[in-house]
Amino acid sequence: MLAIGEFSRFTHLSVRTLRRYHDAGLLVPAEVDTATGYRYYSAEQIPTAQVIHRLRELDVPLADVREIVGSADPDDRASLVADHLGRLEAELDRTRAAVASLRRLLAPEPASLDVELRVVPAMTVAAVEDDVALDDVLGWYAGAMAELDAVVAEPVGAPGGLYDNALFEDGRGHLLVYRQATEPPHVGRVRPATLPAVELAVAVHRGAHDDIEVTYGELGTWVVDNALAVAGPVREVYLVGPRDTADASAWRTEIGWPVFRVGSPDPTDRTSHPV
Amino acid sequence: MLAIGEFSRFTHLSVRTLRRYHDAGLLVPAEVDTATGYRYYSAEQIPTAQVIHRLRELDVPLADVREIVGSADPDDRASLVADHLGRLEAELDRTRAAVASLRRLLAPEPASLDVELRVVPAMTVAAVEDDVALDDVLGWYAGAMAELDAVVAEPVGAPGGLYDNALFEDGRGHLLVYRQATEPPHVGRVRPATLPAVELAVAVHRGAHDDIEVTYGELGTWVVDNALAVAGPVREVYLVGPRDTADASAWRTEIGWPVFRVGSPDPTDRTSHPV
DNA sequence: CTCCACCCTCCCTCGGGGGGAGAGTCCACG
DNA sequence: CGTGGACTCTCCCCCCGAGGGAGGGTGGAG
Numbered sequence: 001m002l003a004i005g006e007f008s009r010f011t012h013l014s015v016r017t018l019r020r021y022h023d024a025g026l027l028v029p030a031e032v033d034t035a036t037g038y039r040y041y042s043a044e045q046i047p048t049a050q051v052i053h054r055l056r057e058l059d060v061p062l063a064d065v066r067e068i069v070g071s072a073d074p075d076d077r078a079s080l081v082a083d084h085l086g087r088l089e090a091e092l093d094r095t096r097a098a099v100a101s102l103r104r105l106l107a108p109e110p111a112s113l114d115v116e117l118r119v120v121p122a123m124t125v126a127a128v129e130d131d132v133a134l135d136d137v138l139g140w141y142a143g144a145m146a147e148l149d150a151v152v153a154e155p156v157g158a159p160g161g162l163y164d165n166a167l168f169e170d171g172r173g174h175l176l177v178y179r180q181a182t183e184p185p186h187v188g189r190v191r192p193a194t195l196p197a198v199e200l201a202v203a204v205h206r207g208a209h210d211d212i213e214v215t216y217g218e219l220g221t222w223v224v225d226n227a228l229a230v231a232g233p234v235r236e237v238y239l240v241g242p243r244d245t246a247d248a249s250a251w252r253t254e255i256g257w258p259v260f261r262v263g264s265p266d267p268t269d270r271t272s273h274p275v
Numbered sequence: 276m277l278a279i280g281e282f283s284r285f286t287h288l289s290v291r292t293l294r295r296y297h298d299a300g301l302l303v304p305a306e307v308d309t310a311t312g313y314r315y316y317s318a319e320q321i322p323t324a325q326v327i328h329r330l331r332e333l334d335v336p337l338a339d340v341r342e343i344v345g346s347a348d349p350d351d352r353a354s355l356v357a358d359h360l361g362r363l364e365a366e367l368d369r370t371r372a373a374v375a376s377l378r379r380l381l382a383p384e385p386a387s388l389d390v391e392l393r394v395v396p397a398m399t400v401a402a403v404e405d406d407v408a409l410d411d412v413l414g415w416y417a418g419a420m421a422e423l424d425a426v427v428a429e430p431v432g433a434p435g436g437l438y439d440n441a442l443f444e445d446g447r448g449h450l451l452v453y454r455q456a457t458e459p460p461h462v463g464r465v466r467p468a469t470l471p472a473v474e475l476a477v478a479v480h481r482g483a484h485d486d487i488e489v490t491y492g493e494l495g496t497w498v499v500d501n502a503l504a505v506a507g508p509v510r511e512v513y514l515v516g517p518r519d520t521a522d523a524s525a526w527r528t529e530i531g532w533p534v535f536r537v538g539s540p541d542p543t544d545r546t547s548h549p550v
Numbered sequence: 551c552t553c554c555a556c557c558c559t560c561c562c563t564c565g566g567g568g569g570g571a572g573a574g575t576c577c578a579c580g
Numbered sequence: 581c582g583t584g585g586a587c588t589c590t591c592c593c594c595c596c597g598a599g600g601g602a603g604g605g606t607g608g609a610g
Contacts, residue, residue: 003556003557003607004557005557006505008443008444009440009443009505010492010498010505012491013443014445014599015444016600017598019558019559020597020598024597036605037557037558037559037605038557038558038606038607039558046495047380047489050380050492051381054373054380055377057369058373058377061597062597077381078381085374088370088374098329099360099363101329102330102333102356105322105326106326106353106356165284168288169283169289170289170568213325216285216287217321217322220284220285220286220321221285224318230284278576278588280586280588291568291569292566294590295566299566310575311575312588312589312590313576313588313589314589331566336566337566445599446599551610552609554607554608556605556608557604557606558603558605559603559604562599562600562602563600563601564597564598565597565598566595566596567594568594569592569593570593570594571593572589572591573590574587574588574589574590575587576585576586576587577584577585577586578584579583580581580583
């Protein structure tokens with residue numbers, strides 16, 4: 001039996017950290033003296049401590065580490081680890097995108113943006129909608145769009161989506177993706193939905209979505225400069241997207257933001273607008 | 276002028292976050308109503324907010340972000356950003372190493388370790404020593420070893436080092452790297468030092484240092500099984516290392532841990548042992 | 551028996567974010 | 581001009597995973 005200090009020396013985990021891992025149930029000492037509270041570890045626990053050490057180096061949350069080292073089945077263990085490695089990979093992709101975008105932000109080429117004010121009538125479309133967390137947006141979008149494509153017989157024009165501003169404010173919000181169709185079906189999650197008539201400030205973003213914030217910002221500047229304010233879920237239309245070409249630089253995304261004139265706002269509710 | 280909510284919609288930064296960035300001095304509103312405390316932003320601040328957004332996605336600490344967006348000189352800015360990208364790169368290397376090591380830990384081949392108990396006499400060597408933070412160890416080691424190599428005329432045997440356990444407990448500790456030499460010089464940071472006589476439990480680690488913890492653990496297990504305890508800074512000797520071959524799998528690192536018999540400890544101070 | 555390294559628990563701090571309470575403000579509409 | 585409701589303010593609590601340090605109890609060798 002090893003006192004905590006000795007165990008610390010063998011595992012290169014600090015005494016403090018070992019105590020935390022005990023409290024968190026990650027690495028329970030082989031024996032705890034009930035009278036004194038002294039923790040005693042066995043040499044067999046060293047390999048476990050090393051696995052925990054590595055997992056923590058990979059920023060696996062303590063709760064997940066507990067799962068992993070606690071699961072008897074090596075298959076479970078492997079799949080839990082694989083899950084986290086997948087998350088790391090996704091994180092890495094995001095980091096790469098942020099680096100690329102940052103470079104472009106810091107080496108700015110002031111490409112002026114064409115913004116158009118467009119009155120859009122109400123239209124009934126085939127839609128899938130749900131409340132979605134920001135982290136899940138990409139996955140949800142892919143699933144919803146696939147379902148739409150599967151059931152909409154004669155789509156018209158490019159697909160689009162409506163994005164609740166709360167998505168960015170609260171980390172989750174209402175999403176709606178749609179296709180225009182002559183006869184919107186009602187199958188599975190797909191159902192007919194009516195998008196309200198709005199006045200949109202419309203700009204077209206060119207290229208991959210890494211930099212789409214820039215276009216949002218320029219659109220915002222334009223809106224302000226024209227004495228307008230925004231008023232509801234933003235609309236995106238995927239004129240050219242990954243479904244059309246793998247060449248991201250050719251993508252075209254139309255961003256339309258509902259606006260109203262400051263001083264004479266839209267009569268409809270501007271914040272809890274149904275999407 | 277934009278109220279915080281409107282600015283939030285244009286930048287996709289939450290209202291809370293914008294307030295924090297104001298408090299932290301990252302993004303000070305163009306105007307603050309002194310009477311009401313209301314924050315008002317100008318459209319010109321949108322690009323700045325976007326840069327901040329990207330930097331934060333890259334986990335640049337708020338203080339560094341303040342530096343970056345606050346620096347007028349674009350060269351300063353670029354170098355600060357480059358610094359952080361370098362840190363991200365180093366982080367990535369560490370992650371890769373941890374992943375590789377984890378895989379090996381989870382697919383264990385119980386290669387039994389040969390451990391030898393060795394009595395080592397005191398010896399006088401050419402040494403460089405200092406208190407070093409854990410994060411700086413690699414850099415410090417490289418510099419110290421280069422300096423040693425430059426001034427030690429006739430080195431004998433392989434280079435080695437002594438590592439204070441406090442390094443892992445407190446994140447910093449005393450390090451000493453040495454070369455044996457017929458006549459230890461006293462030049463620059465290099466000076467003669469006498470390593471005390473100790474009894475060592477010695478094992479040889481094979482391969483890159485990613486997995487060296489495993490050998491430490493096995494050595495620890497052996498120490499415990501033989502009714503011993505460890506007693507001072509660990510010694511490593513680089514029998515075959517990066518200086519010898521780029522093939523990491525051929526590296527050989529001797530790990531020697533000072534031990535004493537439990538029940539009759541070493542007479543010298545076992546924790547604050549001078550290295 | 552004494553000494554002192556060791557171990558215990560408890561609470562504070564930090565960074566970057568979120569939740570929510572309670573109060574004040576803005577402004578379009580009636 | 582008053583009112584209501586969306587908006588904003590500040591303030592305090594929580595989260596995670598780590599560290600600092602106080603204050604007090606234990607183990608074991610001399």
